[in-house]
Amino acid sequence: MKRILILVFAIATAVCVIASMPFTAGRADDEPSPIFGVKIPAQYRQWEMVGVSHEAGNLDELPGILGNALAIKAFRDGTLPFPDGATIAKLAWKHVPSVGDDAALGSMQAFVPGTATTVQIMVKDSKKYAATGGWGFADFMGEKPGDTALHETCFPCHTPAKDRDYVFTRYAR
Amino acid sequence: MKRILILVFAIATAVCVIASMPFTAGRADDEPSPIFGVKIPAQYRQWEMVGVSHEAGNLDELPGILGNALAIKAFRDGTLPFPDGATIAKLAWKHVPSVGDDAALGSMQAFVPGTATTVQIMVKDSKKYAATGGWGFADFMGEKPGDTALHETCFPCHTPAKDRDYVFTRYAR
Numbered sequence: 001m002k003r004i005l006i007l008v009f010a011i012a013t014a015v016c017v018i019a020s021m022p023f024t025a026g027r028a029d030d031e032p033s034p035i036f037g038v039k040i041p042a043q044y045r046q047w048e049m050v051g052v053s054h055e056a057g058n059l060d061e062l063p064g065i066l067g068n069a070l071a072i073k074a075f076r077d078g079t080l081p082f083p084d085g086a087t088i089a090k091l092a093w094k095h096v097p098s099v100g101d102d103a104a105l106g107s108m109q110a111f112v113p114g115t116a117t118t119v120q121i122m123v124k125d126s127k128k129y130a131a132t133g134g135w136g137f138a139d140f141m142g143e144k145p146g147d148t149a150l151h152e153t154c155f156p157c158h159t160p161a162k163d164r165d166y167v168f169t170r171y172a173r
Numbered sequence: 174m175k176r177i178l179i180l181v182f183a184i185a186t187a188v189c190v191i192a193s194m195p196f197t198a199g200r201a202d203d204e205p206s207p208i209f210g211v212k213i214p215a216q217y218r219q220w221e222m223v224g225v226s227h228e229a230g231n232l233d234e235l236p237g238i239l240g241n242a243l244a245i246k247a248f249r250d251g252t253l254p255f256p257d258g259a260t261i262a263k264l265a266w267k268h269v270p271s272v273g274d275d276a277a278l279g280s281m282q283a284f285v286p287g288t289a290t291t292v293q294i295m296v297k298d299s300k301k302y303a304a305t306g307g308w309g310f311a312d313f314m315g316e317k318p319g320d321t322a323l324h325e326t327c328f329p330c331h332t333p334a335k336d337r338d339y340v341f342t343r344y345a346r
Contacts, residue, residue, distance in 0.1 A: 049222040052237040054268060057282035064225045064237065064345065093345055095227065101341050104333040109230035113345040160277040168274050172237065172266055172286040 033138035033145040035152065038123050040140055041068070044089045048072045051172035054095060054111075062113050063092040065169045071124075075171035081134060082165050086124040090169070092117045117141065122167070133158070133166045206311035207321040211296050213313055214241070217262045221245045224345035227268060227284075235286050236265040238342045244297075248344035254307060255338050259297040263342070265290045290314065295340070306331070306339045 032039045047066035055061040067075060071086040093113030101110030119140045126134040137154035139146045158166040205212045220239035228234040240248060244259040266286030274283030292313045299307040310327035312319045331339040 046221055048219055049237050049239060051286050052225040052235050052266075053271075053274075053286075054227050054235055054284040055282055056284065057280055059282065062225050062227055064222050066222060091345070093225075098226075098341070100334060101226075104330055104341070107230055109228055109232065111227040111229065112343070113224050113226075116346065157277055161273060168271070168277070170285070172264070173289065 030140070030143045031145055033121075033136075033140075033151055034148040036123075036129065036132075036136035036138060038121050038136045038138035040119060040121065040138070040143070041087055041089065041123075044068075044087075044119075044121075045091075047089065049172075050075055050088065050169050053169070055092070056095075059092075060095050061092040061117055062095040062111060063090050064113075065090050080165045081126070082124045082167065084124050084126055084134075088122045088167065088169065090118075090120040092120070133162070135166055203313075203316045204318055206294075206309075206313075206318040206324055208324045209296075209302065209305075209309035209311060211294050211309045211311035213292060213294065213311070213316070214260055214262065214296075217241075217260075217292075217294075218264070220262065222345075223248055223261065223342050226342070228265070229268075232265075233268050234265040234290055235268040235284060236263050237286075238263050253338045254299070255297045255340070257297050257299055257307075261295045261340065261342065263291075263293040265293070306335070308339055 030040050044066060047068050050065040050067045050072065053063050053065065055063065066089045068085075068087045070083055071088050073079070074082045074086055094115050094117060095111050096114030097108060098110040098112040101112065102108050121138040121140075123129075123136040124134055125136060129136045132155040135155070135158070137151060139150055139154065145151075155166070158168070161168045164170075203213050217239060220241050223238040223240045223245065226236050226238065228236065239262045241258075241260045243256055244261050246252070247255045247259055267288045267290060268284050269287030270281060271283040271285040274285065275281050294311040294313075296302075296309040297307055298309060302309045305328040308328070308331070310324060312323055312327065318324075328339070331341070334341045337343075
């Protein structure tokens with residue numbers, strides 16, 4: 001009976017893993033970011049949504065912010081600091097008018113994601129990244145990380161959000 | 174052996190269901206929409222992100238669009254029409270400036286989700302909703318659906334997107 005139970009749970013686990021497999025391949029083999037050595041996480045596009053934003057001005061972007069299971073749980077529960085392993089991904093696209101939506105709405109007012117611009121990653125590892133608030137950063141354009149100079153700006157830019165563990169995004173409810 | 178296999182898969186299914194249970198409760202017991210009888214799907218907030226948008230003008234909203242597994246697969250594969258059971262949720266928030274982000278960026282340019290405004294649902298059932306392109310609609314403010322007059326506008330408004338099975342949103346890649 002014990003052997004059967006072990007078999008049952010082994011198969012159950014396998015079924016769960018298969019059931020949760022994503023439709024698209026990850027990009028975990030890509031080049032890591034300088035300084036931090038952070039890669040684009042596999043299957044990050046399948047993560048749950050934390051929130052959305054709109055960066056006007058020079059950036060002119062429409063980002064969606066996603067989190068892995070650890071990050072999402074911490075966001076929902078209001079847990080600070082985020083636990084080690086929590087990972088947040090900001091996917092940004094150009095903020096472009098939608099001709100189709102506007103025709104339906106009868107006015108110029110709808111903006112949608114245009115060309116993909118950057119994928120920015122924050123990975124929590126309180127020991128490895130102790131010098132930068134416990135976060136490792138990566139800023140990718142396409143599948144290529146930005147240079148060292150760019151990555152030197154990540155942590156200083158995030159310091160105004162120190163009281164929220166250096167995370168600007170809030171969970172959209 | 175056959176009985177054991179049935180047991181194995183029954184337990185596997187149960188384990189999967191438990192493993193995929195969300196952190197927050199759904200709102201499946203809420204009042205359904207008029208005309209279509211569509212309720213807010215349980216756990217829709219845990220669905221994957223299809224894309225984001227920005228409705229300027231009078232709406233002044235920042236929506237995030239999510240889809241259940243059937244919808245996400247159809248979006249990714251470019252399958253049209255969407256299969257029965259595909260469900261899309263548009264969660265909209267007011268488009269508000271982020272004081273914290275702007276302080277960090279040194280200029281007024283970041284907008285984030287403010288107060289939640291509407292949750293709009295499209296459920297595909299080609300037989301039940303044959304008269305409206307196979308889609309049942311619901312437009313909720315908080316947990317309360319809008320009135321009949323509002324829901325009479327859903328399908329006509331979506332007809333310009335007929336060649337994409339009445340769905341305006343495209344999958345953001």
